[in-house]
Amino acid sequence: MALTLLLPVLASLQLLPRLVSPAANHPAPAFSVHPQKVEYLLGDIVGLTCSAPPAKDRVSVFQYYSNMGWAVSAKVSSGWKHTYNLNITEPRIAGSYSCNYYTGKPGHFVHSGESNRITIRVKDPPAEPTLSVDPTSGVVSEGHPLLITCTAPGDARELRFHFYQDGAKIIPGDAGSEISTAETRTSSMTVSVLSIPRVDTNSTGEYTCQYEEKQSERWILSTRSQAVTVTLKDPPPRPVLSMDPPSGEVNEGFPLLITCTAPGAASEWRFHFYKDGAKIVPGDVGSEISIKEPGTSSRNVSVLSIPRAGLNSAGEFTCGYEENVSGRWVPSPRSWPVNITVKDPLPLPVLSLDPPSGVVIKGVPLVLTCTAPGDASEWRFHFYKDGAEIVPGDMGSEISTKESSTDSMMLTFPRAGPASSGEFTCGYEENVRGRWIPSPRSQAVNVTTKDPLPLPVLSLDPPSGVVIKGVPLVLTCTAPGDASEWRFHFYKDGAEIVPGDMGSEISIKESSTDSMMLTFPRAGPASSGEFTCGYEENVRGRWILSRRSQAVNVTTKDPLPLPVLSLDPPSGVVIKGVPLVLTCTAPGDASEWRFHFYKDGAEIVPGDMGSEISIKESSTDSMMLTFPRAGPASSGEFTCGYEENLRGRWIPSPRSRAVNVTMKDPLPLPVLSLDPPSGVVIKGVPLVLTCTAPGDASEWRFHFYKDGAEIIHGEMGSEISTKESSTDSMMLTFPRAGPASSGEFTCGYEENLRGRWIPSPRSRAVNVTMKATWSLPIALAAGCVGAAVGLVLLLLLICFYKRKKKGFKWERRRRTENDGSISSYSPIPLAMINPDTL
DSSP states (O other): OHHHHHHHHHTTSOOOOOOOOSSOSBOOOEEEEESOOSSBOTTOEEEEEEEOOOOSSOEEEEEEEETTSOEEEEEOSSOSEEEEEEEOOSGGGOEEEEEEEEESOTTSOEEBOOOOOEEEOBOOOOOOOEEEEESTTSEEETTSOEEEEEEOOSSOOOEEEEEEETTEEOOTTGGGOEEOOOOTTOTTOOEEEEEESSOOGGGOEEEEEEEEEEETTEEEEOOOOOOEEEEEEOOOOOOEEEEESTTSEEETTSOEEEEEEOOSOOSOEEEEEEETTEEOOTTGGGOEEOOOOTTSOOOOEEEEEESSOOGGGOEEEEEEEEEEETTEEEEOOOOOOEEEEEEOOOOOOEEEEESTTSEEETTSOEEEEEEOOSOOSOEEEEEEETTEEOOTTGGGOEEOOOOTTOSEEEEEESSOOGGGOEEEEEEEEEEETTEEEEOOOOOOEEEEEEOOOOOOEEEEESTTSEEETTSOEEEEEEOOSOOSOEEEEEEETTEEOOTTGGGOEEOOOOTTOSEEEEEESSOOGGGOEEEEEEEEEEETTEEEEOOOOOOEEEEEEOOOOOOEEEEESTTSEEETTSOEEEEEEOOSOOSOEEEEEEETTEEOOTTGGGOEEOOOOTTOSEEEEEESSOOGGGOEEEEEEEEEEETTEEEEOOOOOOEEEEEEOOOOOOEEEEESTTSEEETTSOEEEEEEOOSOOSOEEEEEEETTEEOOTTGGGOEEOOOOTTOSEEEEEESSOOGGGOEEEEEEEEEEETTEEEEOOOOOOEEEEEEOOOOHHHHHHHHHHHHHHHHHHHHHHHHHHHHOOSOOOOOOEEEOTTTOOEEEOOOOOGGGOOGGGO
């Protein structure tokens, strides 16, 4: 065995017999091993080193040998030292090892003495595993599972297992096999199983196993187990599965019998039943399996009984059996499947009523109809009141006589009365293969007799029934009486109205409310017609329908025309503090109107924002909204509307077109200046007052006031200069001041704003005081001044004459470029100078 294992190594070496001579011609070499161990493991490689002492003759061959008859020689071309690697593959390699060497050539070798001896010890391999099979006999039926278990002796440790069939290692998956896989560090791993789920002809043969044990971080292979032989046996024949009923269709609640029959003449059988592949345990799905002791009867039959088939009894059934062969139970293949269908129990009949509500007015017919679903060929019907079957004629009833092939029957009470009230049910019987199968009873229906309900009352808003198109129409249905719950229905021209039809809305109220409204938010042509309503009253949980109300007729009328909203000022721009007047005018020739004003969409109440609404007779076709002193709150978008009295009902018009009002700050004060500037004027001397309007308007109009009263041109000998309205100032001149010229003067102006004259506030007041005469020095000075003024006046007269031919004007304005101030000069005509005063 040792030489066999060494053949691959020795193929490259020259094998020489161990030469023995009486005496060595060379000294013995030194022999060593590495690594040095007390005991080597299988798979270790040991280096054997032979070292010859230096000599003049070259070493040709090194030879290694053991006391177990093993030897190997190695030729060398140079050197005095050589190492041979010994692979420890089996325990028999253990022994005492040494070496020697040779010099010279073949036929003339000179050998050395034997080296020192070194003992190599090898640790025994792991113990042989145990191999077992299931079935233990090793005889297995084709198609059945085979389990081969390899068990390593000793405590749990790290192991790796290998299986062999007929000497060849089995790879998982070969021959349909599966080897259980466990982590090598699993502490309980001392067993490995080779599983062949379905045995076939390839599964037969001689099986062995061995394992590897981890020692010193190395896997050490054990010796192989004893062999076990697996042989194949034909399986028992397939059983036969039969049913009762044979069709496989069973009515729910009826018995189902499934019988499994094993062919052949075995002495013992064991039977198994399966549903949808899962084994049935007695009691599953309400089943009972007949139990017979093995060998107590030669009958090879077992019966699965389901006394009352249910929905869970439906499915695919199979069966199988086991046959006792030499004390071992050999399973048969499963039978061919049979399918069981469970037919639903007869469906419930449907019991219907006329009237459907079940509340019947006394003296009115009551009809109960029992209908059997399905397509059976024959039925028989039964009616029950309060649980007792009704015999035709009871309580004045009549049961229609129909052929049994008809799937419904009627129970009629021609005149319902107190005896007709109660709980009714019905049932039927169906002929199934000559047997009458009863159905469950129908759902119960309750019949209540009641006096007729009173008519509801239908009212209209507007009550006249004439409604303007686009205006709301409201119909209210009121149920008389004191019921706790009602449901209402509205009808137009006989058809029920569904909420949303024709733009309608039905008010949603608690059912305990005895009225309900049908609203058309915007009446239109579809709102015209004949309307009725009805209600249902809840009587013990059932809704009883009333008769319909008296009809009311609705007619739609075209909407009112738009009103016209006008402004004063017409421009819509108003000065703060100035009156604002809005006038709403209704077209047409109605006898009565009511008006409404709106600002930014909200109705204006008299007094809001300081407003006043004129109070006029309702026969007047217009109304005014006045703001005596316009302010910021007066700005915005204004509209108006009116209501017209139509047969006692106020019909609202659409709103007018909107007008916009814009507020403007008051005009600034004018400036009133005097000449003489001191305000003290000599009697008989001219007095000139100049009113100047600030700003840059295109047109002005001026007014002068004395002691609060407006001065009319010519009063008190005054003259007001006449200028184009585009001039921003005007002069009031008194050519000869007198007592009437004394007093407090103010002025004001009007500014043209989009065609409307807007008045300004008055200027600050100036006071004019009259002085009676001049003193001599003053007269002398005045004479000098008069002469100068006369000369200037002469020049001015010439200039003014050329500019204006309308008359003599006593004014000239000059506006400075830097501050816009105005200087006024009032020259005195020479004719007005009194020489007596000089």
